Amino acid sequence: MQLYLNATSPYARVARVCLYEKQLIERTELCWCDPWAADSELLQITPLSRIPTLVTDDGDVLTESLLIALYLDAQGEGESLLPHKTYAETLALAGLGHGLTDAAFNVVIGRKHNGHEVDTTVLGSRRLKAIERTLATLDAHPSVLTGNAERTLGAITVAVALCYLSFRLPAFDWPNRFPTLQAWHAKVVECESFAMTAFE
Ligand SMILES: N[C@@H](CCC(=O)N[C@@H](CS)C(=O)NCC(=O)O)C(=O)O
Known part of the structure; x- marks a missing residue:
């Protein structure tokens, strides 16, 4: 398989973490690229x-990080990233994480192309509020409160989104403002799959 990626994309990082979690990293050629070129x-x-893009051994071209994660989950080894018993909860958490990444990424890309004044537009301010609300929701989420750090697709997606916020939007200062979430996040990311895929 080949995974097209770069070192700063939160979406590509989800796919990359899944490659490690499902023990598929050795079978995958990482193709570093600039999607904007x-x-x-x-x-x-x-x-x-767009990245991530995964080319399977049969030549199928998969896009969209969550679809790629589903494919890798079915192909790889070990526990499922979508445990049968907590299937809906896992998808719900993955939706929060993916949405948080979408909001954060759109803030970053909006500022890059249009400057910080984009934050005062209708869409810009909606994204900032969505980030704020989602952080508060996650801080009170049952998985977070129980300290369940199992690396399901939900936990992976949320953890990557939080890493991305620290990386690109540190002014949110989420670790100090949401200590429960910070403690949960620290447990989720304490592993090879996150250590090997840090944003650069
Ligand atoms: N919904 C997509 C988003 C992917 C995405 O927007 N990737 C960015 C990099 S972080 C990209 O490749 N952008 C290039 C472009 O939009 O032309 C996913 O989940 O994979």
């Missing part, structure tokens, strides 16, 4: 020119 190899593979 006009004439990249990535563009010849997917018209979307």
Whole structure:
């Protein structure tokens, strides 16, 4: 398999963490690329020119981090990232994590292209509020309160989103403002799959 990625994409990091968790990393060629480049190899593979993109051994081209995670879960070894017993809870948590990443990524990319004044637009302010509300929701989430650090797809997606907030939007200062969430996050990321995929 080949995974197209870069070292700063939160979406690509979810796929990469899943490769480690499912013991598929040795079977996968990591193809570092710039998805924003006009004439990249990535563009010849997917018209979307977005990462992560996974090319399977059969040549199927998978996009969308969560769809790639589902595929890797079915292909790899060990415990499922979507345990049968907590299937709906896991999907719910994954939705919160993915949405948090979407909001944070859109803030970052909006500021990059239009400056910080984008924060005062209708969409910009909606994203900032969504981040704030989602952090508070996660801080009171049952999985977080019980300290359940099992690396399901839900926990992975949320943990990557929080790492991305620290990396790109440190002013949110979420670890100091949400200590329960911080303690849970510290447990989830204490493993090879997160250590090997740190944002650079
Ligand atoms: N919904 C997609 C989002 C992927 C995405 O937006 N990736 C960014 C990098 S973080 C990208 O490749 N952007 C290039 C572009 O949109 O042209 C996913 O979950 O994989």
